[in-house]
Amino acid sequence: MASEKNALVSSPKTQKVIKLVPPDGGWGWMVLFGTALSNIFNQSMLSLFSLLYGDALEAMGHRTQGAAIVMSTMLFVTNFGGPIAGAVVKLTSTRFVAVTGACFCTSGIFFSGFSTNIWHLVLTYGVLLGLGLGFIQNSSFVAINSYFKLKKSRAVGLANVGTGVGQTLMPHLVRYLLEHYGFRGACLMLSSLSLHGIAGTLLIQPVEWHLKQVEEEVVVDENLHLLQDKTRKTSQSNGDAQNGNEKSNFGSKKELNGGKINKSETNGVNAAATPAIRPQKQTLMKKLYDLFGIALLSDIRFLNIVIGTALAVTSIQNFSMLYPFFLQHVASMDKQQTANCMSAVAGADIAGRLILPVFQDKYKIKARWMLIMTCTWLIVVRQILAYQTNIEVLILMSCLYGVGRSMIIVARNIAISENCRMDQVPAAVGLGMLTMGIIVPPAGYFLGWIRDYSGSYVTCITAQNVLLVILLVTWIPDMIYLLLKEKRQKKVDAEQPET
Known part of the structure; x- marks a missing residue:
């Protein structure tokens, strides 16, 4: 009985295609x-x-x-x-x-x-x-x-x-x-x-x-192929009929015009029946609009991504500038100890750039999720680090910070490119850099003002973490929405009967 059912249900036909x-x-x-x-x-x-x-x-x-x-x-x-x-x-x-x-x-x-x-x-x-x-x-x-x-x-x-x-x-x-x-x-x-x-x-x-x-x-x-074949045959028959009419019209018009031939008719177009369609010329502003990918700025999700990545970069850049002063003035370290902590950050950063992307590729984690996890990691690590003065603990925390920082640098442009077409990537990355150019200087000055006004490095580090909290608040709901949408789509696709 099962074999009869399988015989009645025709399996979908497939064909092999070559893709680049x-x-x-x-x-x-x-x-x-x-x-x-x-x-x-x-x-x-x-x-x-x-x-x-x-x-x-x-x-x-x-x-x-x-x-x-x-x-x-x-x-x-x-x-x-x-x-x-x-x-x-x-x-x-x-x-x-x-x-x-x-x-x-x-x-x-x-x-x-x-x-x-x-x-x-x-x-x-x-x-x-x-x-x-x-x-x-x-x-x-x-x-x-x-x-x-x-x-x-x-x-x-x-x-x-x-x-x-x-x-x-x-x-x-x-x-x-x-x-x-x-x-x-x-x-x-x-x-x-x-x-x-x-x-x-x-x-x-x-x-x-x-x-x-x-x-x-x-x-x-198969229905699409049948429709394409029908359309192709119809266009061929119409083309043959049109060519026959043009030949007869061409002969009569040649006699009526004393042997003179109109250019429009030699191209197979009846100028009186079909007006010439001229392509519209793009204005300079339209060309610049397309060249710089300004249309991307109308996408709320794209704006959310570039602003979030800019806030993350501002946070880590400002911390990198502040960290040596924190080590010397709060932890009372000399230059050699400060250099050791900075070397720990750099070494862990290199290790993170080699290890974390392999983890991301293996489990096919989107760049935005990696940034969300990384920002959560950095908030915890830096907030604990702000209260430490022991050299061994600070070297350990420096390593943990360096690993997290590496993922911000690696994943920021990938997160931007995941939300646009391949041909839009150059413009998208450029707009992401432009956003950083707009946000980084004023945000950096504001964080410096917080440090000078409060006189506390802990307060300044907390303010840097607030920038990452803003990223989490604006990104997590959107990512959860996309995840649920993807699951619903998979469920709908699974429930559709095979034809």
Whole structure:
């Protein structure tokens, strides 16, 4: 009886199709190597400013305020260069933008060695290096995003390991170069090392050269095929009839016009019956609107994501700036103990970039969920850390903080890219950087004001954690809604009878 039922129910027909998919490896590993190489010598410059340019600024007659001007300019240009990079990627290629960014970085470091006043540093370190870093950050992520699908988080983590390695090793190299070659010699040597970034970004090839062919079975909709065949036959018969009419009309009109032929009729179009349709020209504003992906800003969920990631980045950047002062003024540590804690953060950060993405890829956890778990982890760790003064406990808490910080850096752009189409990723990442450029400076100044007004590092760390609480409050309901929606859809699909 069961066999008769199975015979009555026709199984759906399938056919094999060839799809082109990202390689999830292959030449993608070379892209990762090139990006990591560029990050070692370029992205690490963010943490080297005080060490490399501190004495030069003092010789120019500037101290903390002058350093703040140069650093603020660099961060502003880096973040606002993101949308520009996204637009240029659409017009050219990720490789062109990455190589251009690496050239800007090398030029900025090289010319900064000849600075004689603060405005030279603003132009070289602030503008040239800042623009280069913005171009590299955007284009390298777009390239990695196009090469990897299943291993995306792992790939981004490996590429960002270069930044951690640079931040760990480069300070020792800079100290050596300053002692033996002076400020100008150190800048020239660092710019020569930055040339490796250009070589690295040249490894970014168009993903179309390396796409894999995958054979998949898809269900054939017979009704759709019948409809397509009917439409094709109808259009062919109409076309034959129209060609016959045109030939007869052409012959009669040739006689009536004394052998002269109208251009519209030679193209098979009757100008009197069918008016010519001209494509509408896009205005400049419309082109810019599409180029910079402004339509993404009309999506409430996208706005929620970019604002949340900006708040998370603001929180960890401000804590990184505050932490050495906390260790020295609250925990009463000397410079060596402070350096040990900072090294613990850097080492754990590198380990986190290698381990956590593997965990995420294995269990297929969305980047936003990883950020939610990471922010919860950081809130607990930092709030406990704020009350500690023992060196052993602080080193342990530094390691725990470094692991959590690594996931913020790895997952922020992935979270943005998960909410848009592949062709929108360059613009989306650029808008995310732009949001950070808008939010980070005022939020950072406000957190600094809280520290000065309250006179308490604990209060300031708590305020930094409040930014992460805002992310949790705005993200968790939306993620729960999406999870329930996905479960309902799966239930509906399971209940549908097979045809």
